[in-house]
Amino acid sequence: MCGIVGCVGRPDETLDVLMHGLSKLEYRGYDSAGVALANGTVEIEKREGELENLETALEDIDLGGSVGIGHTRWSTHGPPSDRNSHPHADCEGRVAVIHNGIIENFQTVKDELVAAGHEFDSDTDTEVIPHLIESALADGASPENAFRAAMERIEGSYAIAAVFAGGDAVYCAREDSPLVLGVDDGATYLASDVPAFREFTDRVIYLDDGEVARIDAEGWSVTTLAGESVDKSVHTVEWDAEETGKSGYDHFMLKEIHEQPRALRQCLRGRVDELGGTVELEELDEPPRPTAVQFVACGTSYHAALYGAQLFQDAGIPAQAFLASEYVTSPPPAGEALVVGVTQSGETADTLSALREAKGRGARTLALTNVVGSTVSRECDHVIYIRAGPEIGVAASKTFASQLAALNLFALATANGGDRDGLGALRDLPSEVQAVIDDSTAADIAVEYLDAEGYFFIGRGLNYPVALEGALKLKEITYRHAEGFAAGELKHGPLALVTENTPVIAIATGDGELARKTVGNVKEVEARNAPVIAVTDGQSDIERYADHVLPIPETHPRTAAVLANVQLQLFAYHTAAQLGRSIDKPRNLAKSVTVE
């Protein structure tokens, strides 16, 4: 996935504004970056590698112009290189284009263009767009009509922006990839995500699929692909620009781990009446008691979905969690089920496809997301916001905790109302997370296992998704091999991998049957001399078999899973920090994946 920005109306600062925006979007992709500025001509500068490579290159060059676009890239077509970086230009260098997404029919289009004499510089799908525009211009079209003609010709998913030599506007269009406009007096912006221009304005317009926008210094207009005018409402974003700063922490991820108590408070705020025994989700007019629930999600959100499915099952409502990509491939019968998409960004392509698939077959859909105005929030019948605030670290941390809290609210509001214990546990959660953060010894334990051959995470019940998430976090930011298993599955195969060099991180909370069985599994691995790190609330006797203990406060089983996860986040973070990894931007990963 990539990040795009654009700016018109800041004559002497265009380049600075673009570079600022790109730095805010770097989390979306970072194997190359580039900018194009239009005045009488179009000037392009682009570099492979992190944004600083481009910054260094720009120090020696004077790029002027009051109309500009910029791009950070995460490769999908063609290896990272200067040549494959965006922006791309036409043969004459009169049009520059940036693109986030995939053009599915690019080979056909490219063959036609090459046959017509166009010369291509790169391996990318994107480059067909400036050439398509060029040929429309050659046929006498205006820039706007040439842009439209190109959009009509391509198929796939995209957020695209283009500038023209001698032009005073940026043209952009959206299909299945995020694109927002920022509106200020005398200047207009565009970007994949609001933080890119939040410092300059808090007024935004979310474009919808199939819309084309023209922005210039005086303002904006939005039309359909066919050219009909569209009324768009201007939203005001509530968080301020500096919420996306690192405020003294070494990494965004550590900051976001520490922010969890606050994020959880925001999630719960005004929604829980413990003494009255009710939950109010204002986004849900009349919370339906679903007869069945199907969750669809990817990555960390899938782990949250597994947790959510268990909450509904516990309330006697059939519920399943599906990987969104698999759901699309072989859709299960939805019947009367409510289909719930869990996606932090609200733009995850696989999850959107799964929801569209379900909706196409008549199912009601609900989105659980962090981003107001995101695609998923607009496409689903219902939406619940997790209110975690912006998350910059590529590896999700606080948004997972907030997803779990919001899933509890959702379950309490629709399936098991009146559960005062559950409501009380939610209200106690922020301070308990704070207690775990304050007292965690994960950093000291992490140091002892930097040379491990692999890491295994086990848990049962609600702690099973936590084990999966713990392993995923470790993989993402340490590049070490890690796997999560349902504790009961260990002896059905994975135990063969367990040695004295593979620490096993076991999550056991409460003193019930689940905990006792997990302790039994721990004895199995201990017999193979594997070091055991127990995450426990001290109610079972797991400590007796553990080499290290990461304690959590004694609490409700539902919230215990959230607390255990905080210990695993810290374990992964400190392991990665000791190994000197690029924690906020792990290799090969992007924050939200907007391609399937």
Add this chain to the structure above:
Amino acid sequence: MSLRTAVVLAAGEGNRLRPLTHNRPKPMLPAANRPVLEYVFDALIDAGIEEIVVVIGYKRDRVQEHFGPTYRDVQLQYVTQEKQLGSGHALLEARSVVDEPFLVVNGDRVIESGLVTDVIGEFEAHPDAAATLGVLEHRDARQYGAVALHEGRIEEIIEKPDTDDYRLINAGVYAFRTSIFAAIEATERRDGELRLTDTLARLIDSGEGVRGVRIDGLSPHATYPWDLLTVTREILARGRVDEPAREQGIWVDDTSLVHDDATLQAPVVVGPDCEVGPGAVVGPDVALGRNVTVEANATVTRSVLDTDTRIGPGSTILDCVTGQDVTLGAANTIPGGPADVRIDTQIYEEQALGAVVADRVHAGGAVTLAPGTLVGPGARLYTGTRASGRIEADAEVLG
């Protein structure tokens, strides 16, 4: 020349406020229902300060996490004092980020913006002075850093003088030029600490101009845990509260739920996400922090209940300070002061203190705390316990 930058000293623990400072520094303790440091920042920003440098140290994460990179759109720049070796040492940490005249205030004392404005005004009227400090009248100057002021010049500064000759004390609000850093470096350490007041004394002795301006508008200093109750009373009396007023002296956040059959007695402030159950009586002089629960038929009077405190049904709580995440079960009794309280080696007699209950204490049902009890963080008091005196951190107490 106007002052745009302020340095806020917020690195200290506040030993005498233990056990409340187990998990956070003194500036993050509550005055009414907000951290002291918020009032300090408010006063600076209201006085026109545009950039704030915060010197943090002890439990610095708590400050950074609470405020993040800005407060009320003013940029906060954090510098770290790894070891707390005195106020002068703390200020030196800010040297690399300050390059013009600046204000210095302590982060652990509630101040009014007028006081800041007065010190800025004095500095601007006498820009050549090496230092300008706010001073205030105090009937018992012997307990503090006393000063002698003559025609706007500070002629003497002395810590805890043993005579009754002094009527003015150093308010801890200063304006300095950047030359102060060199003066601090040239100051000798005392007991291993580099103190700002020693630097000022040195400047005065060497005939450098040190100006003083009389100010008022300083809240009582929170040195001991019971002072938090006094400071809170003062703040409520002045109405320095953010929550919307329901009626005179009763402030309730919109997200809080107060049962129709509960009674709020002015002055009282109820922070965000709180719940107050039926039959409960809260106030007067009570501040409920965020997400506090007062269950049915409980009574809370003259108390500060910090974030996530939970008071069980039928409990009676007077003159009490709770830390964060404290749970008191059903029918607890904290009957209130006066009490003789021991802090370190000293006994403070007749203090209006019911109890100090530190972070994450968990009490079962029918627990009674005698006046002046200090309960350490994480302690568990089992049902029926009657406790008094000092209870250690993480202690388990039965009977």
